[in-house]
Amino acid sequence: MKIFIPTPLRVYTEKQDAVEVSGRTIEEALSALTSKYPDFQKHLYTGDGKLRSFVNVYLNDEDVRYLPQGEQTPVQEQDTLSIIPSIAGGADRTGEPCHPGERACCCRG
Amino acid sequence: MLKVSDPVYEAIRQHGEETYPHECCGVMLGRVEAAVNEVVEVVRAGNTRTDSAHNRYHIAPQELIRIQRQGREKGLDIVGFYHSHPDHPAQWSPTDFAEAHWLGCSYVITAIEKGAARQTNSFRLTGLSEEAKKFEPEPIEVTGQNIPGLGPEIEAAPVGS
Numbered sequence A: 001m002k003i004f005i006p007t008p009l010r011v012y013t014e015k016q017d018a019v020e021v022s023g024r025t026i027e028e029a030l031s032a033l034t035s036k037y038p039d040f041q042k043h044l045y046t047g048d049g050k051l052r053s054f055v056n057v058y059l060n061d062e063d064v065r066y067l068p069q070g071e072q073t074p075v076q077e078q079d080t081l082s083i084i085p086s087i088a089g090g091a092d093r094t095g096e097p098c099h100p101g102e103r104a105c106c107c108r109g
Numbered sequence B: 001m002l003k004v005s006d007p008v009y010e011a012i013r014q015h016g017e018e019t020y021p022h023e024c025c026g027v028m029l030g031r032v033e034a035a036v037n038e039v040v041e042v043v044r045a046g047n048t049r050t051d052s053a054h055n056r057y058h059i060a061p062q063e064l065i066r067i068q069r070q071g072r073e074k075g076l077d078i079v080g081f082y083h084s085h086p087d088h089p090a091q092w093s094p095t096d097f098a099e100a101h102w103l104g105c106s107y108v109i110t111a112i113e114k115g116a117a118r119q120t121n122s123f124r125l126t127g128l129s130e131e132a133k134k135f136e137p138e139p140i141e142v143t144g145q146n147i148p149g150l151g152p153e154i155e156a157a158p159v160g161s
């Protein structure tokens, strides 16, 4: 199956915008990606192996986090995975504190 | 540096005027060269933060995937994002920084004062990891003066010719 790579992470895939991997589940496909390109690991996962909060993984058009089987969802050859970092921001005029690293700050509210 | 043609640059600024007093946001598609992010076209995104759209923006991942796919079909990549700051300076906010994760991409902010576009600034998200990221101001080169009919240097063709 194909995994689409967002612009910032292509430095780790020799500039390729899509990587062909094989696996029976989403988890297997992602681990095929990280074993092929080990630098991916720290960009996708936190130290304890959880997907970083701002990294979205979509199976076709579905958020993997909301799939009943999550990363254990079986995949077919024609499925695609997209890794897509989130996009948000704001002007902070409400005066709420918001600092880098505080993931549960005003912007998630 | 951010390179953008005059009509695309104006489209970014105009979007902010249209959505005022709410924030607008969009995706910039183009090409990444060594030190230049070149914008070829922009895609307006629906601001999904309807609860506080005047000072927050958010682009749904599904929409990003769709835009990324559209770009790919034309040989274009996501090179950055733009949004507006209604009645607020064209500087990144702590929220903008905390929520910026596209390393190497350009984040363009336009200040909209009482409905009119003022300053537009671009910030490159640099650094090799989320922990080491920072925003660096980058110059914007607006091109297109040489495209017939688009730039201020070109005179309009006389009526009736």
Ligand SMILES: [Zn+2]
Residues within 6 Å of the ligand: A089, A090, A091, B083, B084, B085, B091, B092, B093, B096, B109
């Ligand atoms: Zn902002």
